[in-house]
Structures are given as structure tokens and as C-alpha cells.
Amino acid sequence: MGSLPVDTLQPLDPDTFAADSSAVIDFLAGYYRDVDKYPVRAASLEPGRLRKLLPDSAPEWGEPMDAILDDVRRDVLPGLTHWQSPSFFAYFPMNASSAAFAGEMLSVGLNVVPFVWVASPAAAELETVVMDWMAKLIGLPDRFLFGGGGGGVLQGSTCEAVVCTLAAARDRAMARIGIGHEGILKLVVYASDQTHATSQKGARLVGIPPANFRVIPTSSADGYALAASSVHAEVERDVARGLVPLYLCATVGTTGLGAVDPVRELGDVARRHGMWLHVDAAYAGAAAVCAEHRGHLADGAELADSVSMNPHKWFLTNMDCCCLWVADPTHLTAALSTDPEYLRNVDGVAGGEKLAGDGAVDYKDWQISLSRRFRAMKLWFVLRRYGAEGIRGYIRGHVAMAEWFERAVGGDGRFEVVAKRRFSLVCFRLRGDGEEVDGVNRELLAAVNGSGRAFMTHFVVEGKFVIRLAVGGAMTEMRHVRDAWELVQRTADQLLLERRRR
Template sequence: KHIRMGNLPVDTLRPLDPDTFAADSSAVVDFLAGYYRDVDKYPVRAADLEPGRLRKLLPDAAPEWGEPMERILDDVRRDVLPGLTHWQSPTFFAYFPMNASAAGFAGEMLSVGLNVVPFVWVASPAATELEGVVVDWMARLVGLPDRFVFSGGGGGVLQGSTCEAVVCTLAAARDRALRGIGHEGIVRLVVYASDQTHATFQKGARLVGIPPANFRVIRTTAASGYALTGNAVRAAVEDDEARGLVPLYLCATMGSTGLGAVDPVRELGEVARRHGMWLHVDAAYAGSAAICPEYQGYLDDAELADSVSMNPHKWFLTNMDCCCLWVASPATLTAALSTYPEYLKNVDGPAGGAKAPPAGVDYKDWQISLSRRFRAMKLWFVLRRYGASGMRAYIRRHVAMAEWFERAVSADERFEVVAPRRFSLVCFRLRPPSTDQASDDGGVNRELVAAVNASGRAFMTPFVVDGKFVIRLAVGGAMTEMRHVRDAWELLQRTAEQLLGQR
């Protein structure tokens, strides 16, 4: 007697039965198509922020018997969607965008469906080689020098996030330095970044063993556009060297999270070279813009860098997760991350003869974990489906929307732009009433962003710079159009008028 599992008897369960696979996958695609069709009807931020809501709705234990796909998707629609913040909403302007596209989804489906694990070349040669191709394509698109492509002696890898890329490059820099001063010298190593640099770098430094007291956060000012300057770094480095410490690693940012600030790569690169530091360029968000010639100047001096990273999943229509990391010296990176157990060596044929992978690439040695996903497929699909010209138009359209929003803010005397617009990020605030000017603790601007977000019609996030509480509007959603930006501005104006009228 068969026991039913949804539409399948348990004793004949075939998890990859082609007919069931096609039916279930089609149901999910139809569900997502309907979701994207109606995503603008959902409050962009989770409507119900009560902690524990979903736990109350779901059973305490997993089901004993399988259930039909239709029933599971009904539960997603009823129980899960209302508790999501909808990152693909056209009025999501918070954080930085998390892009998605039909091409990225198709590539992700193939990646997940094929389900290969290309940790060594022989484990899936084509997956390894496709990854090498697409990271070289991307390096050339954003204008990186030849030293970061495989034919130029460097190379790239697809990580999951900037966090992973940071830990890997910090480990490489650490081991390179310790070969000269001994492992006990780790307590002398110092990492440098600006007060605009993402906190990921502080976390990464701790993870590779750098004492927290040896992380230098260097102050930036409005005079430099909140960019890190060579003089400020030089002063900090020379002070540390005078105390017997060893400068290890310097981060330059192209498009900082708070304000979109851009650090001068050549200026910082020259300081890094002079003092033997590893220079990493973090272009997680704005690196995508460098495919446009008008933005490539920010990376013109990357020949002085040791590594560069950018996230196609932010602003390059590549579904989460995908981070390009390029290094000028792969050997330095793999020396810190390699392991060579017998069962992971590349072998070919029944005789077990060793076969070296192309360009010496076993990607397990370019990342933290051993296992890895076939991320190259989705980035390849995006590049093939939309082409470089299509992607440039996509980036420029968002920049144009941000330019319009910046002009609109500047034209309203109640508001001010706090820092010059960079790329598609605008940082602004409502000019505080005179009673708030002294402390400027956020006051009316905290109320403004809270009211806008609570409306469900837009979602923005704040930042604090020079004691000023500012609001960030980051344009970059795959479904965002100019009308959504205009609507967000009208919402801000109406809400501001109401708040000021209550004071």
C-alpha cells in the first residue's frame, strides 16, 4: 500500500523525476511572475514588524508527510510575503540595491539545477573555466589594468560577498607580512580605513587575528568630499611605525555606503607602496558604474592596488549572491588559503595521472570555504542577455533619476543636499528648525524618515555625518522608474509639511 507524499507515493519517491521537476519549477516561476507583477502593491517594508510572528503561524514540528507544491506556495503567499521587506519593490531606496533580473534568475536556475561543486578544476572543468572567462570579461568592462586578468598574471574569483573577499585579502596580506617578521609579529600589524569605510573591514581584521586596537579609523571631512586623503594616511602610518608597529593593509573605497564617497586610488596607492602595505579597492556598489567610460577614471590608478572587489548582485542585475574579487598576485592569495589533501588533487584517467588545471586555478584556494556555487553561470547569462551597452544604459538611467532627485531637493528651501551626489545615491535632510540647530540630534529628520517608511510607500535608510542625521535615497532597483522617484519626493514633501506644521 502506497503512502502518499502530496502527489507522490513515499516508497517510489524520485526527487529529480523530470515530470515532477518541470511541474514544480513551473509553479514556482508562475508564482514569482505574479509576485513581480504585484510587488508594488505590497508595503515596501515589512508590514508587520512584530518579532515572532511567523513562529506563531507555523507548526512546532516539520510535517511527517510531504505536501503538494500548491499548498506550500499558498502558505508562502499568506504567511511569508507579508513579513518580507520587498527588496525588488520599485520604491525600495534603502541601503544599496540588491538587483535581480530574468537573465540572472535563468542563470541561477541553471546553476542550482546543475548543482555542480567546482572547488577543484577536475570537479567541474567547464565551471572553473567559465568563471575565469567572466571575471576577465568584467575586469575589462570596468577598466581594470591587465595585471588583474589571468593573461596578465593576476586573476579573479566569484565570492559570495565583499565580507568574504575582505577576509581572504586580509589573510593574504597578513601571511605575506608575517613571512618577514615571524608569526608572533601579528600583534604589531595595523589596518587602515576611513570613517566612511564599511564596517566589514573591522570585522574582517578581527577574524584574521588583527588586534582591535590596531585598526585605524581615519577621519574624513567635507573638504575632501569625505574621501580618505594620502596625507591623513601617511601621518597615521608614520606615527605607528615610530612606535614599532607594522602597516599591513589599506582600504580605498569607490562609493562608500554612507555618502558614496570616492577615495583617490593613486594617492593612497603611492602611500601603500612606500610603506609596504596591501591596498584593496572596495567598489562593492559603485564598481558597476565603472562599465561606463565617464566613471572609469575612479579606477584608472588601480595598477597600484593589490586587490579590487565589486558586487554584481548590487547594481549589475545579477541575483544574489555574486562578488567579483580580483588580485594582482594569485600566488599570494592562495598561499594563505590553500590546502592539498590527496583526495582533492586533480587527477585524470584510470591511471590517476596528475593533470594541472588551466592557469593553475583550483578555486577552493581562492576563498574561505571548500565548497562553492557555480556563480559564473548567472553572471555569464546577464552579460550575454543584456550586453555591455544594455548594462551601461541601465546604470545611466538610475544616475539620471538620482540627478533629478538631487535637483528637486536643492530647489526646495526646506531641504538641503548634505554631500554631493555620487553615482545614484543622494544624501539629504530637512533643514532642522532653529530649535534643533544646536544639537542637531536628528530631531525632525528622524521623524521624517520614520514616517515615510511607516507609510509603506517607500523605504529609505539614514546616516550620520559630522553630527548631522541625513537620509539616503539610493536609486538602483531593477523595477524602479522615474515615476517612482517622483512619487517618493512628493511623499517626502507632504510628510515634511505635516511634521513642520506640528511644531
């Protein structure tokens, strides 16, 4: 096994770069060919397993790429849950595609850091173009386009998007009502019991007291959507107590059940009380590329202050990539901007004059961190390589698979669909009430996942343990969905037979 002495180390030697990159691509191509042969969930769940296999210290000398990849194959892969397996139906999908991978390679290879305009003008401008393209594709109103007074930015996650918009809402509210930072104790955030927990985390991070976060119950009667009347009643009670309504989160495609909140009705409540309305469409926003799903998001979006969706979930874009649009960027940049001398866009030749003119964006002021990745490249590649029609077909294919699974569940009298299917998410369980039935459903899910042939996750709603099947993998075909249903049925047969014998 060769080594790399320090005096010959050339980290970006073009020939070595080509050879190492080719080795990794070949490794990944082989992995994707065989990914369906791995247990979907990590084969080993033993904490500390990898630490036992790896040396205590880093190597003194460099090692060949093939030796490193051999260790990945032997030691790392068995401890991974294979998110790109065609039988991965857990959480929500985490998409990947060859186009996104190519764009990511270019992004990583170029390795630019476009935090201010002058740091890489084309990178910043490509992001503004891509964000406008995406806004138009999913039917957002013109007020979210750069030409319409708004604009968009690529964040890493919904959590980052929520924190940024909460900070913008906080500072806007304090400026409007003329209170200092002590007034933050009066600000209140509203969400439903189906809203992703990232909203509560974000509220804490921007200083909102946990006691000022309102979790509003939903019910099956409303499809587990957040009712505007419930929000209005809660807001009225808070106003009567001298509190200040700050931020309302509406969700299109909730994590647990895929519920869709009524954006327009919630927008009316938000406008009436001066709240910031954020629409979280992390998962289901991708479906809005299809006309038949666009209304969930577009109806009322003109009343929102911000909208977010994650192309890395269901839009063929590798992690990480979250689109955040704001109707008025000045509120975002006022809360997040810094302007030290060393970061100003100054022309070094002319000396002292701003380079950034109309249309120039310093994206450091649109996010939490200073440094940032060139994420626009991979999303641009996805849009260019597959086109809107290709992505629509991809989304519709997954929805059709989920529709089939929903019908199959409904055709087996032992099972029930707990909530109406939304998009490509089906929530189901063995019928019955009480802890005993919940226990059977827990056993069913554990046995399915333990088989290694599929991976699903769960949710608890109104005290019921529910199994979730989320279709959306880039390699998933109808046969994988059928196999998953057959696995569920066979496993249920075994469990119910064992219980009758006890």
C-alpha cells in the same frame, strides 16, 4: 490534500521537476507584477510572528507545491521587505533580472560543485573567462587578468573578499619581514570613518588586534574621501612605535555617502610603506562600465593589490555575487590553500598524474570555504543577455533619476543635500542644526517608511542625521522617484505643521 509516501518519493523525477518549477515561476511572475502593491518595508515587524503561524514540527508527509506556495503568499510575504519593489531606495540596491534568474536556475539545476578543476572543468573555466570580461568592462589594468599574471574569483560577499585579502596580506607581510605568528600583534590596518564596517570585522577574523585598526577621520572639505596625507601621518606614527603597516582599504562609493577615495594617492602611500592596497568598489564598481564613471576606479588601480565589486548590487545579477581580483594570486592561494590527497586533480585511469595544467584553477584555494556555487553561470547570462551597452544604459538611467532627485531637493529651501551626489545616491535632510532638527529628520524618515510607499535608510555624519535615497532597483522608473520626493515633501509638510502647533 495529497501526500508523498516514502516508497514513491522521486526527488528529481523530470515531470515533477517541470511542474514544480513552473509553479514557482508562475508564482514569482505574479509577485513581480504586484510587487508595487505591497508595503515596501515588511508589513509586520513583530518578532516571532512567523513562529506563531507555523507548526512546531516538520510535516511527516510531503505536501503539494500549491499548498506550500499558498503558505508563502499568506504567511511569508507579509513579513518580507520587498527589495525588488520599484520604491525600494534603502541601503544599496540588490539587483535581479530575468537573465540572472535563468542563469541561477541552470546553476542550481546542474548543482555542480567546482572546488577543484576536475570537479567541473567548464565551471572553473567559465569563471576565469567571466572574471576577465568583467575586469575589462570596468577598466582594470591587465595585471588583474589571468593572462596578465593576476586573476579573479566570484565570492559571495565583500566581507569574504576582505577576509581573504587580509589573510593574504598578513601572510605576505610576515614572510617578508620574517616574523612568526606572534608578530601579528604588530600589524596595522588602515581605513576611513566612511569605510564599511566589514573591514574591521575582517581584521578581527584574521587575528589583527582591534587596537591595531586605524579609523582615520574624513571631512566635508575632502568630500568625505580618505586623504592620503592623513594616512601617511598615521602610518609614520605607527612605524615610529615599531608597528608594521599591513593593509589599506580604499573605497569607491562608500556606504554612507557614496564618497570616492583617491586611489592613486592612497596607492602611492601603500607602495611607499609596503602595504597591501585593497579597493572596495562594491556598489560603485558597476558604474565603471560607463566611461564617464570609470576614472574613479581606474585611476590608480595599477597600484592596487586587489579590487572587489558586487554585481548583485547594481549589475542586474541576483544574490550572491562578488567579484574579487588580485594582482598576484600566489599570495591569496598561499594563505588559503589546502592540499589533502582526496582533493588532488588526479587522472583515475593513468593514476597519479595531475590533470590541471596551465590555466587550470582550483578555486577552493581562492576562498574561505571548500565548497562553492557555480556563480559564473548567472553573471555570464547577464553579460550575454544584455550586453555592455544594455548595462550602461541601465546604470545611466539610474544616475539620471538621482540627478533629478538632487535637483528637486536643492529647489526646496527647507532641505539641503548633505554631500555631493555620487553615482545614484542622494543624501539629504531638513535644514538646521542641533538635536531638535535631527529629531525632525528621524521622524520624517520613520513616517516615510511607515507609509509603506517607499523605503529609505539613514546615515550619521559629523553628528548630523542624514536620509539616504539610493536609486538602483531593476523595476524603478522616474515616476517612482518623483513619487518618493512628493511623499517626502508631503510628510515634511505634516510634521512641520504639527511641530508649529505644539
